[in-house]
Amino acid sequence: MRLRLRPAPAEHGIRFRRSDVGVEIPATLQYLGGQDHATTLTHEGVSIGTIEHLLAALGALGVDDVLVEVDGPEVPVLDGSAAPFVILLHEAGLRPLAVPRLYIKVLEPIEVVRGGKSVRILPADHFEVTYTIGFDHPLLRHQALALRVTSRSFTEAIASARTFGFLREVEMLRQGGLALGGSLENAVVIGETGVLNNKLRFADEFVRHKILDAVGDLTLLAHPLLGRVEAKKAGHALHAALAQKLLATPAAWELVPRPGIPTLEKGASPAAREPDLRPAEA
Numbered sequence: 001m002r003l004r005l006r007p008a009p010a011e012h013g014i015r016f017r018r019s020d021v022g023v024e025i026p027a028t029l030q031y032l033g034g035q036d037h038a039t040t041l042t043h044e045g046v047s048i049g050t051i052e053h054l055l056a057a058l059g060a061l062g063v064d065d066v067l068v069e070v071d072g073p074e075v076p077v078l079d080g081s082a083a084p085f086v087i088l089l090h091e092a093g094l095r096p097l098a099v100p101r102l103y104i105k106v107l108e109p110i111e112v113v114r115g116g117k118s119v120r121i122l123p124a125d126h127f128e129v130t131y132t133i134g135f136d137h138p139l140l141r142h143q144a145l146a147l148r149v150t151s152r153s154f155t156e157a158i159a160s161a162r163t164f165g166f167l168r169e170v171e172m173l174r175q176g177g178l179a180l181g182g183s184l185e186n187a188v189v190i191g192e193t194g195v196l197n198n199k200l201r202f203a204d205e206f207v208r209h210k211i212l213d214a215v216g217d218l219t220l221l222a223h224p225l226l227g228r229v230e231a232k233k234a235g236h237a238l239h240a241a242l243a244q245k246l247l248a249t250p251a252a253w254e255l256v257p258r259p260g261i262p263t264l265e266k267g268a269s270p271a272a273r274e275p276d277l278r279p280a281e282a
């Protein structure tokens with residue numbers, strides 16, 4: 001499969017184009033298809049799957065307008081992280097457009113709770129994600145992390161965190177025809193006693209990847225966010241449900257212009273600086 005990023009004018013938004021069938025799908029909640037293990041967009045019976053890691057890179061690096069061409073039904077999974085997409089964007093170079101960016105500023109808390117899982121968004125003057133995970137597995141009883149999401153913090157602390165899956169689920173995923181989580185090359189596979197394939201990139205790579213997924217799914221709001229997201233044991237479906245509930249609650253947000261358009265000229269490398277990263281409260 002081939003993926004190509006094409007420049008787009010202001011107010012074009014992020015759109016996918018299935019070049020093999022000639023259908024364009026805007027990356028907005030309106031076109032949300034499945035969210036089982038990965039996030040899919042559907043339009044006119046045509047789908048594009050596994051969009052969330054690319055969307056996370058686009059959203060975190062402040063890319064509002066781009067045409068993403070893919071000649072098949074899935075964005076390449078690559079190594080299961082967003083790092084290859086961040087590198088691609090650095091190579092392509094980014095240019096600010098002569099229009100104000102409109103942010104979604106959260107005014108009131110919005111929450112979605114399903115069983116023991118929850119996600120909410122609270123007012124804040126920047127975009128921050130706090131994530132807590134806990135699985136019935138000795139390696140993953142509890143991990144938590146809070147991150148103020150910027151182009152730099154995402155590039156340094158989040159982008160390279162890979163998808164993970166449990167060995168017991170791998171066969172299930174394969175039977176479902178999903179590559180994601182089903183291959184030893186593009187996911188961290190957790191067996192009964194530990195990680196089966198290669199070394200972890202961070203001790204808490206798992207929770208970092210959950211933040212990556214949340215940033216990607218929330219990019220479907222089609223505007224950058226000013227708000228603090230707090231997720232507990234959530235996933236794609238809950239991230240999307242939060243975004244939908246937020247949009248459906250007009251009193252909970254307003255659109256505000258903000259200066260300070262991120263720039264990333266061709267050839268620029270991410271500056272070396274400690275990301276704004278801290279452990280979340282348990």
Ligand SMILES: [Zn+2]
Pocket residue numbers: 052053163209212213
């Ligand atoms: Zn993911």
